[in-house]
Amino acid sequence: MKNLTKALTVGAITIATLLGTSTLAHADTTTSTGKIKLEADDSAVTPLDPTNPDAPTPAIPDSSDPGNTGTGNTGALTIDFLSNIDFGTQKISGKSQTYRAVNKNPYIQVTDKRGTGAGWTLTATATDFTDGSKILKGSQMSLIDGQVRTQSDNQSAAPTTSDITLNNNAQIVLSAEANAGMGTWLNVYEGTEGNNDNVSLYVPAGNLAGDYNSSITWTLEDSPSAD
Numbered sequence: 001m002k003n004l005t006k007a008l009t010v011g012a013i014t015i016a017t018l019l020g021t022s023t024l025a026h027a028d029t030t031t032s033t034g035k036i037k038l039e040a041d042d043s044a045v046t047p048l049d050p051t052n053p054d055a056p057t058p059a060i061p062d063s064s065d066p067g068n069t070g071t072g073n074t075g076a077l078t079i080d081f082l083s084n085i086d087f088g089t090q091k092i093s094g095k096s097q098t099y100r101a102v103n104k105n106p107y108i109q110v111t112d113k114r115g116t117g118a119g120w121t122l123t124a125t126a127t128d129f130t131d132g133s134k135i136l137k138g139s140q141m142s143l144i145d146g147q148v149r150t151q152s153d154n155q156s157a158a159p160t161t162s163d164i165t166l167n168n169n170a171q172i173v174l175s176a177e178a179n180a181g182m183g184t185w186l187n188v189y190e191g192t193e194g195n196n197d198n199v200s201l202y203v204p205a206g207n208l209a210g211d212y213n214s215s216i217t218w219t220l221e222d223s224p225s226a227d
Contacts, residue, residue: 040076041113047081050107050188053151064103081109101199107188117179119224125217126166131210138204141166145198146187156182175225
């Protein structure tokens with residue numbers, strides 16, 4: 001009888017092992033969906049911190065330009081911020097001089113919220129420096145070594161920055177090829193406060209004293225440059 005009991009027990013274990021417990025379970029697989037629709041946005045964009053675009057929005061974007069809080073421009077492709085450049089008060093010299101901007105981090109901010117990947121081009125022109133009827137003869141304002149920055153999680157390719165000497169002809173400052181420059185981008189001319197080597201004004205000798213100003217016009221076009 002004991003031998004019969006052992007035989008039955010071994011047989012039951014063998015059958016359970018061969019069949020396995022998985023043969024008794026039922027698996028049911030199906031799918032669901034997630035969806036989102038992205039569309040262009042035409043609201044204004046707040047200026048970002050030029051030293052750290054991931055930081056909370058600064059109360060004063062450019063500390064050398066405290067009254068400037070941004071353009072407030074609306075649309076799907078916008079210029080959000082432009083620093084006003086200050087070269088301070090200088091003594092007339094007997095020879096030609098190059099003066100440096102007071103601004104430590106002057107910058108330009110552009111946002112593309114079209115969602116088309118069409119690219120864009122930012123150009124600039126400048127008038128002569130004038131004081132009433134007087135012209136600052138032969139002067140040249142230059143912007144060099146711009147640093148293109150954005151928030152760290154931006155998935156778009158970056159636009160390209162160019163060194164420029166401003167005059168009355170349109171100069172390309174930033175250019176985004178197709179599928180580049182989407183989101184918010186900054187072009188920062190970072191330098192030393194009070195003596196920024198990257199933003200300069202050349203003034204030849206032989207000019208009159210005066211309080212001179214130049215008007216810079218920035219144009220953002222909704223396609224890459226043909227150049």
